[in-house]
Each structure stands twice: as structure tokens, then as C-alpha cells.
Amino acid sequence: MAEKIRTIYDLAKLAGVSGATVSRALAGKDVVNSKTAEKIRKLAADHGFRPSSIARNLRMQKKGAIGVVIPLGHDKTQHISDPFFMTLIGALADELTEKGFDLVLSRIIPDTDDWLNRMIDSDRVDGYIIIGQSNQSKTLDRVAQSYLPMVAWGAFAQGQIHCSVGTDNFLGGMLAASHLIDKGCKKLAFCGNTQAIEMALRLDGAKEAVKQSGKDVSLVETPTHLAAELSGTDIAAFLDSTDEMPDGIFAGSDLIALTAIQVLVGRGLSVPNDVRVIGFDDLLLAQTSVPTLTTIRQDITSGAKHLVECLLARINGAPTGSIVLNPELIQRAST
Amino acid sequence: MAEKIRTIYDLAKLAGVSGATVSRALAGKDVVNSKTAEKIRKLAADHGFRPSSIARNLRMQKKGAIGVVIPLGHDKTQHISDPFFMTLIGALADELTEKGFDLVLSRIIPDTDDWLNRMIDSDRVDGYIIIGQSNQSKTLDRVAQSYLPMVAWGAFAQGQIHCSVGTDNFLGGMLAASHLIDKGCKKLAFCGNTQAIEMALRLDGAKEAVKQSGKDVSLVETPTHLAAELSGTDIAAFLDSTDEMPDGIFAGSDLIALTAIQVLVGRGLSVPNDVRVIGFDDLLLAQTSVPTLTTIRQDITSGAKHLVECLLARINGAPTGSIVLNPELIQRAST
């Protein structure tokens, strides 16, 4: 027990077999006698032995690491600090670690057109997960034609070549607007920056819901910065300029929703009595805010799982389609 | 040029030398003839060749990776989403990549007392950077007695055993309060959660500045959650309960400062005319907010550099002291 087991050969000696057998047993190959395999695995566990992934990677010509890259737009500080992305990265870390991959984080500034090619050429990881396609969709498509092990979080666009995993933003938008309409709202406002494709889809979904409702409901769009620190003034400006106060606000993100609530409450309005507010994402803060936030849930954990799953399939040479996750309405106190 | 060169031997053949020489040249060993070294390096650059770090790591018995761990307190969602930490992690990623290390991100929940020991025993990385000591200072101290390659971001406490890198929060607090006093403020308020040691130090510094000013200045403390989504109501509640409005607010973070400004503006008060507000951190959002935010700057880039530097020293067996960085007053429009 006090022996220090550093290699599979140490363990082999202990088990009275050869290194090769240990290797096979630990790798779960079914050729080994199940008795011996069991014995070897127990021994390994007892001694807390884990075969060196470095050596394995060298031998197998793999890297044992996945690059998670955050393209930083110019002034888009939003991306790096957005709690949504941060939560996603955390979930990815968990998922990849479990699969035996390291998560190599890198931020890049998509200044030139070939940033992705350069990353890939550097050949330091087995594959890439791109967080936030933003406006780099064509770049992704171009690269995806010749480079398989890459997946991106975000919206799915008809005809895209690269693999994406993301929420059905259109449906989410419909759910949100329908909910507001069901609650009796007649004058809806959407707060979000529709330059981001995801936001645009959410707004489109909301419009569709309004249309389908057949009721006399209006929907105005108020361009709102995504960054928390800017959305407040945007919303305030909108409220100042509009002649009639909306009675239902569909915010493009939980952060915006919370900001909206602050602005509204600051003006003496009550949420949800005077104005109902619904968010998007269902971050932890949606549960802890006052009032708690009704929102459209994106399943981040499941998103991370799918991202990793697709990527691993692609690393093994199997092309995968894109995945569109279902959003879910979470009813809380703000509506 | 079209040759595919994958190993140092390919390059060696091209350069007409042995693999060993290529290895030495690329490693920057000064024993090689500078002419040949230059030639080899140029050749490598031309072909975009980078020696396999996997093989190197195997040979050198290193991992080539640094664990960056975020201890997640129970309900302390603050830690994971805090833009400050996120920015720091980004800077660390840049710094480590440059030094040839992968950044292996992991989140852990410090449930049992031995989470750190377990991480270290798993032996997957060359060293650890702990982001946010929170209340785990004793754990860190205990582990630090026998495990060298570990550094933590955060406050320095007299007598601590582990290595920390962080800002002088006390001095930062003094700077902030002094600035407000210089601007003529008489009734100061501090907004922050002083359960976090860093916050407590900032408040202490502010108190000291008030004392030293010799003027008739008051300073009240208003407990404020760190999480952006909660601080708003805290601040509003404080303003409601106090009999006299402060004329200077020292917020424990930029996020809190921005929230405070929103609340104040929402009540028809002007910043900085009616109330001056100063933050802490100097995140990007301090420059982009309206009004731009006067704040106490923590140099994140330099912090990341020091963190990595100390850790590398420790990996090489050299103990290092802790580092306390100087905060800097950044004057903008909110005061």
C-alpha cells in the first residue's frame, strides 16, 4: 500500500501480469480476462493510479485537449464578461474534464480573416469549441468545409455548413411573447440588440406570437445594448421617448430584464403590477433577484453536453448535424 | 517548402544537422553555434514548425499545464460570473499560453476540507492558481506548508503561509475616500459586503482616510451584496432608511457603483452633482458607462503576470513571497 505506483509496469508487477495487459485492462479492452481485468482495476483504484495521459497522447498522436475559444469583438466587452458565457464555459470545463480532456481557454481577436486557420494550424488541441459565433459565421462555414473537429455555440441558420449547438431562439421569443399576451399585456416592448443574430430571432419569434394571437397587441422594438452597464440608459431613454408606457417587456436576456426592472422600479412603477417583465437565459440570478424573474430557460448544462458530444464525434471522424435545443418558459414573480 | 515537417528530425535533415542540435537550437540553449541556431530557427519559422509539447512534457516529466481553479461557494454565484474574475482568467490565459502552458480550468465546490489535497493528488498539472480565496484561507495555508507550486489571487494577510498576489485594498480604500473628501464630500457611504476580506480592507482604508483628513466627515457602512442583481435593492433600501442622503458613495466594486448610479439617477439625483460615486476595479465598463466612472484601478494584467511568474518560480522549486500591488486612482466623470 505504501508502494509508489508510477507506471503501468509498477502495477503490472503487483498484479503479476505484463504492462500490456494492464494497459488493456485500464483502457477497458474486452480482450482481457474479466477476472484479471477486474483485479487490475481494483488495484489501480486502491493505489489511486492513473496512467499518464501525456504518454498516452504521445503514443496515440492525440493532444488530449480541447480549445475553447472566445472571439472578442472590437468593443464587444459583452462577450467575455457575460455571465451566460461564463456559465457555459464552466459547464464545458466539467464536461470535458469528465471525458478526459483538458480545456484550453483562449481569447482571440478576429482581426484578420484567417484567425481560425491560424489557430487550427498551430495544432495544439484535438478540436475547437467556439463560444459566440457573433458575426464570424462565414469564417466558420469556410473553415468547416475542410476541418471537421469544430463546433460552435449559437444560432442555427438554414444552410450553414458548420456544426452549431444552441437554443431555438425563435421559439423562445414566441413563448415569451405568448406568455405576456396570456397575462393580458397589450403593449409589448422588446429590449435587445438585434444585431446579434440570436436577438433578432427572439424578436422575430415574438412578432410571430403577436400575429398568431389574433388580438390587438402592439410590439415595439427598443434597441438595447447587451452589456449590462449600458442597457440601463437605453431603457430609460426609451421610456422617456415613448408616449405610452408598455405593460409587458420582453428582455433579450436576464441581465437586460433585471436592468429594466431597476429602471421601472426607480420610476415608481411596480413589477409585475404595472409592467410585466420576462427575461431570457434563466441564469442563477433570475432566481435570486427581487422580484424573481420569469424567463425563457436555455439549458446550459445540456448545451455543454451536446457541444462536447458533437465535438468528440467529429474528432473521431464522424460528421454531425447541428443541434437546436428547446427553450422552456419558467414562470416566476415578474410576470 | 511543400515538405511536411512533423518532427525535429525532419527539420534536422533539412538543416543538415542532428536532431539534438535542432532541439537545442529551438530551446534557445546557448551552446549551439549562433549561425546554425539562427538558420534552424528560421527554417522552423518558415515551415511553421513547433516541436511537440507532448513529447517534451513526457521526456521532461512535466505536465505543461496549469490548473486554474475557481472555488465556488455555496450560493456565491458572484464568483463565477463576476466580470472581474472573468477578466483575470482571460489575462491568465494569455499569459500562460505565452509561457507555453495550457490553462486547465476547473470549478470546485469546497465542500469537504480536503478538496485541495484531492486536486493536487490527481497530479494532472504542474501547479495551481486559485482564483478567489474567499473563506478558504486556512485550507490554503495548510496545503502550502507541503505543496509549493500554488498561488492565489486575493488579499494578503499578515502571517499567511501561502503565496498570494493581490491589490493593496486598504490603500485603495484610503485613495477612494480621500478623493471623495478632497472633492468636498462630508457624508460618505460605503457599499459592499464586508464579509469578503477584500471588502473589509477597503472599508478600513476608507475609515483611516476619514480619520487622517481631520475634517468633519462621516462614513456609514451599508452592507451590499456583491452580486449585481442584488445590490440594487440593497442600495435602494439604504437610501430609503437613511435620514440624510450621502454626498459621496464609495462602492466596493465598479458593478456596485454602476448600480448605485442607476438607483440614484432613478430617484432624480444627479451624479456627480448631487452625489459623487467612486468604484473599485476599473473594469472596461467603468470607461463605457454614463457617466464614466471614477474608480480605483486594480491592474489585472500585471496581476496575472505576477501570478504566473510566482507560480513558475515555485514550480522550479523557488519559494516566493506574496505580492501586493498598488491601486491607482482613475479620475473620470462620476466624481
Added chain:
DNA sequence: TTGAAAGCGCTAACAG
């Protein structure tokens, strides 16, 4: 079902 042996690509003595 198992073992022997040959490397994966690199670095570091040790000679020259």
C-alpha cells in the same frame, strides 16, 4: 488471452 518488443517525438548525458 497474454507477453515481447517497437516506437510516438523529444531531451540530456556522454563522447567526440
Added chain:
DNA sequence: CTGTTAGCGCTTTCAA
């Protein structure tokens, strides 16, 4: 200053 050589710890034919 440079080449030869022997592995780092693992996986994988190829035989037994």
C-alpha cells in the same frame, strides 16, 4: 560546438 544514444510511459502489432 555537435552527434550518438538511451529512455520518458504508454499502446499496439505480432507471436505464442
